[in-house]
Amino acid sequence: xxxxxxxxxxxxxxxxxxxxxxxxxxxxxxxxxxxxxxxxxxxxxxxxxxxxxxxxxxxxxxxxxxxxxxxxxxxxxxxxxxxxxxxxxxxxxxxxxxxxxxxxxxxxxxxxxxxxxxxxxxxxxxxxxxxxxxxxxxxxxxxxxxxxxxxxxxxxxxxxxxxxxxxxxxxxxxxxxxxxxxxxxxxxxxxxx
Amino acid sequence: xxxxxxxxxxxxxxxxxxxxxxxxxxxxxxxxxxxxxxxxxxxxxxxxxxxxxxxxxxxxxxxxxxxxxxxxxxxxxxxxxxxxxxxxxxxxxxxxxxxxxxxxxxxxxxxxxxxxxxxxxxxxxxxxxxxxxxxxxxxxxxxxxxxxxxxxxxxxxxxxxxxxxxxxxxxxxxxxxxxxxxxxxx
Ligand code: HEM
Numbered sequence: 001x002x003x004x005x006x007x008x009x010x011x012x013x014x015x016x017x018x019x020x021x022x023x024x025x026x027x028x029x030x031x032x033x034x035x036x037x038x039x040x041x042x043x044x045x046x047x048x049x050x051x052x053x054x055x056x057x058x059x060x061x062x063x064x065x066x067x068x069x070x071x072x073x074x075x076x077x078x079x080x081x082x083x084x085x086x087x088x089x090x091x092x093x094x095x096x097x098x099x100x101x102x103x104x105x106x107x108x109x110x111x112x113x114x115x116x117x118x119x120x121x122x123x124x125x126x127x128x129x130x131x132x133x134x135x136x137x138x139x140x141x142x143x144x145x146x147x148x149x150x151x152x153x154x155x156x157x158x159x160x161x162x163x164x165x166x167x168x169x170x171x172x173x174x175x176x177x178x179x180x181x182x183x184x185x186x187x188x189x190x191x192x193x
Numbered sequence: 194x195x196x197x198x199x200x201x202x203x204x205x206x207x208x209x210x211x212x213x214x215x216x217x218x219x220x221x222x223x224x225x226x227x228x229x230x231x232x233x234x235x236x237x238x239x240x241x242x243x244x245x246x247x248x249x250x251x252x253x254x255x256x257x258x259x260x261x262x263x264x265x266x267x268x269x270x271x272x273x274x275x276x277x278x279x280x281x282x283x284x285x286x287x288x289x290x291x292x293x294x295x296x297x298x299x300x301x302x303x304x305x306x307x308x309x310x311x312x313x314x315x316x317x318x319x320x321x322x323x324x325x326x327x328x329x330x331x332x333x334x335x336x337x338x339x340x341x342x343x344x345x346x347x348x349x350x351x352x353x354x355x356x357x358x359x360x361x362x363x364x365x366x367x368x369x370x371x372x373x374x375x376x377x378x379x
Contacts, residue, residue, distance in 0.1 A: 042239070
C-alpha cells in the first residue's frame with residue numbers, strides 16, 4: 001500500500017513539473033518561416049527573415065496555450081531577386097499597404113504524443129481566414145521547439161491578382177513550414193550554459 | 194562518278210528533329226529573357242527548358258548511332274573544305290550537348306529545379322549559388338550564340354553545295370528524297 005504521504009509528494013512533483021515549463025520567450029533568430037510555391041510544376045523555396053511573436057505554451061495544458069505571431073512581409077525572399085521584387089508589389093502581398101501578416105490562435109488541442117493542433121485567425125493583405133495548423137512540440141534543453149506544416153491557398157488572400165490568378169503557372173497551394181523556438185522564462189535557472 | 198550514299202533514315206530523323214528543336218529554343222531564349230516577370234514568362238521559360246532538355250535527351254542516342262553506324266563518307270572536295278566540314282560537324286555535336294547542359298547547370302545554380310514537361314523532376318546538378326548562376330547564364334548565352342553561328346556556317350555550306358556545286362550533299366540528308374544512284378557530279 002502506498003502511503004498517503006508518498007502519494008502527496010508525487011502529486012506535488014507532477015504539478016511542479018507541469019508548472020515549471022511554460023514556453024513563452026520566442027527567439028526570433030532561431031525561428032524560421034519558409035515556404036514552397038510551385039511554378040510550372042517546379043518547387044521554389046522562399047522564406048521570411050523577420051518574425052516576432054508572443055507564445056504561451058505548456059505541453060501539459062495545451063488548452064491554455066496561445067500564440068500571436070507577426071511576420072514582417074518586407075523580409076520575404078521569394079527564391080530569386082526577380083521574384084522577391086515582384087511579390088512585394090501590389091498584385092501579390094502589397095507590402096506598402098499591408099506591411100505585416102499575423103496569426104492569432106483561438107484554440108490549441110493535443111492530438112496525442114508530441115502532436116498538437118492550433119486553430120486561429122490568419123490575416124494577410126487585410127483578409128482574415130481561419131487556419132488550422134498541426135504541429136509537433138519538442139523540448140530541447142530549456143527551449144521548446146514547435147514544427148509544423150500547412151498549406152495556404154494564396155487566392156483566399158488575394159495573393160497574386162490579375163494575370164497571376166492563373167493557377168496553372170503559379171499553383172494556388174503554397175506549402176508553409178514553421179519552426180518556432182521559444183524559451184521558458186526560467187531558461188537560465190534550469191539550464192545554466 | 195561517285196554514287197552518293199544517303200544518310201540512314203534514323204540519322205536523317207535525328208538531324209532534322211534536333212535542328213528544329215534548336216531553332217525553336219534559340220529565338221525563344223532571346224525573347225523570354227527580355228520579358229518582365231509574368232505568367233507568360235514563367236511558361237516560356239519552362240517550354241524553353243523542355244525543348245532544350247529534349248535536345249540533350251536525343252543527343253546521346255544520336256551520338257551512339259553515329260559511332261555505331263558511321264555516316265556515309267563526305268563527297269569529294271578540296272582537302273581544306275573536307276577538314277573544315279569534319280571539324281564543324283564535331284563542334285556542332287559538342288555545342289548541341291554543351292548548350293543545354295549549361296542551361297541545366299544554370300537552372301540548378303539559380304535554385305530552379307528542372308521538371309521535364311512539368312512531370313519529371315530532374316536532379317539539381319549543383320547547389321544554389323547566385324554567382325555561379327550568373328556566370329553560367331553568360332556561358333549559356335555565349336555558347337548558344339556560338340552554336341547559332343556554326344549552324345549558319347553549316348547551312349551556308351550545304352546550300353553552296355546544293356546551289357553552286359550542284360552535288361548531292363544536301364539532298365542525301367533530306368527526308369523523302371530518293372537519290373538516283375550515280376546522280377552525283379564529278
Ligand atoms: C538547344 C538547346 C538550347 C538553346 C539553343 C538555348 C538557347 C538560349 C538562348 C539563346 C538564350 C538567351 C540568352 C540571352 O539572351 O542572354 C537562353 C536563355 C536561357 N536558357 Fe537556354 N538554350 C537551350 C537549352 C536550355 C536548357 C536545357 C535550359 C535549362 C534546363 C535552358 C535554360 C535557359 C535559361 C534559364 C535562360 C535564361 C537565362 C537568364 O534569364 O539569364 N536552356 N537559352
